[in-house]
Amino acid sequence: QVQLQESGPGLVKPSETLSLTCIVSGDSINNYFWSWIRQPPGKGLEWIGHIYYTGGTSYTPSLKSRATISLGTSNNQFSLKLTAVTAADTAIYYCARGEAGTLSYWGQGTLVTVSA
Amino acid sequence: SYELTQPPSVSVVPGQTAIITCSTDKLGSKHTSWYQQLPGQSPLLVIYQDNKRPSGIPERFSGSNSGNTATLTISGAQPLDEADYYCQAWDSSTYLIFGGGTKLTVL
Numbered sequence: 001q002v003q004l005q006e007s008g009p010g011l012v013k014p015s016e017t018l019s020l021t022c023i024v025s026g027d028s029i030n031n032y033f034w035s036w037i038r039q040p041p042g043k044g045l046e047w048i049g050h051i052y053y054t055g056g057t058s059y060t061p062s063l064k065s066r067a068t069i070s071l072g073t074s075n076n077q078f079s080l081k082l083t084a085v086t087a088a089d090t091a092i093y094y095c096a097r098g099e100a101g102t103l104s105y106w107g108q109g110t111l112v113t114v115s116a
Numbered sequence: 117s118y119e120l121t122q123p124p125s126v127s128v129v130p131g132q133t134a135i136i137t138c139s140t141d142k143l144g145s146k147h148t149s150w151y152q153q154l155p156g157q158s159p160l161l162v163i164y165q166d167n168k169r170p171s172g173i174p175e176r177f178s179g180s181n182s183g184n185t186a187t188l189t190i191s192g193a194q195p196l197d198e199a200d201y202y203c204q205a206w207d208s209s210t211y212l213i214f215g216g217g218t219k220l221t222v223l
Contacts, residue, residue, distance in 0.1 A: 035212070045151075045159065045202055047212040058211050061117065094158060101147045101206025102164040109158055 002027045004095050004107035012089075012114050018082040021072065022095030022107060028075050029053045033098035036069060036080045038091040039109070046091075050098055051078055085114045120203055120215035127221040134190040136218045138203030141184055146207040148186040150179055153200045153217075162201075163188060190220070198222045 008020035022034070035050040049059035051069045059067050068081045082089060090113050096103040121139045128134045138148065148166050151159035161170050163179035166186065176191045186205075190197055203215040 037214075044217040045204075045214040047204075047214060049211070060211055098212075100165065101212065102149045102161065103151070103159075103204070103212075104161050104164070104170065106158040106160075 002097060002105045004097065004105060006093060006095050006107045006110040008093075008110060008112070010111060010113060012085055012112060013116055014086055014114055015084055018080070018085050018089060018112055018114075020080045020093055020095075020110065020112070022078055022080075024076045024078075024097070027097070029071060029078065030075070034069075034078045035096045035098050035103060036067075037094045037096060037103070037106075038089075039094070040088075040091045048080065048082075087114050090114045118213065120205055120213055122201075122203060122215040122218045124216070125219045125221065127223075128193050130195060130222055131192055134193040134197070134220055134222070136188045136190075136201050136203075136220065138186040138188075138205075138215045139184050140205070143184050143186055143205060144182045146181075146205045148179070148181050149204045149206075150177075150186075150188045151202045151204065152197075153202065155199075159202065193220070193222045195222050 003025045005023045012018045030053045033050045036048040051057045066083045092109040094109045095107045097105040118140045150163040152162045153159045162177050166181035167179045178189045200217050202217045206212045
């Protein structure tokens with residue numbers, strides 16, 4: 001069974017860089033898209049972007065200038081960096097496995113708060 | 117770019133059929149998925165490629181997509197189906213987009 005687990009700091013200061021890692025177990029990175037999605041408290045879902053196992057990436061236009069998704073050095077993790085964060089970036093961040101445009105497995109999510 | 121429009125809320129009594137819509141221009145030409153999010157939990161895929169159910173999803177969940185509207189139908193809705201539901205669309209030339217979500221109440 002595929003499992004995904006997000007990890008990273010729960011508190012980030014304004015203007016700094018948010019960094020999260022997703023550890024994948026029960027599967028390898030190969031042959032799938034690997035996405036980051038976020039959800040501000042009490043609000044809806046926002047797709048941030050994804051990376052294909054070959055390294056190709058795609059991002060939602062509103063975050064393209066600040067977001068970077070990369071593969072880890074081992075074959076079971078990928079990461080998100082979001083620069084110049086503000087309070088509007090406070091959200092639960094999820095990682096997920098994607099195929100043919102569908103997000104079939106999700107992590108449990110991690111809350112990141114942007115505050116001084 | 118485009119937006120996916122969902123009704124903010126849908127309410128049914130137990131046993132009734134719940135219908136949740138998702139709309140944008142030419143949505144029928146894109147692949148759609150639906151996710152169920154119970155309070156405090158991660159989203160769960162319930163429909164993919166417009167009308168396919170993942171293993172373990174009850175048969176009462178079904179989907180369709182034609183023209184400008186995709187529909188999630190829950191036949192014989194139960195109190196345990198009470199959740200937020202999100203549609204999501206994708207085509208090979210664009211990125212993934214979520215609808216704003218629909219709160220389903222079953223009481």
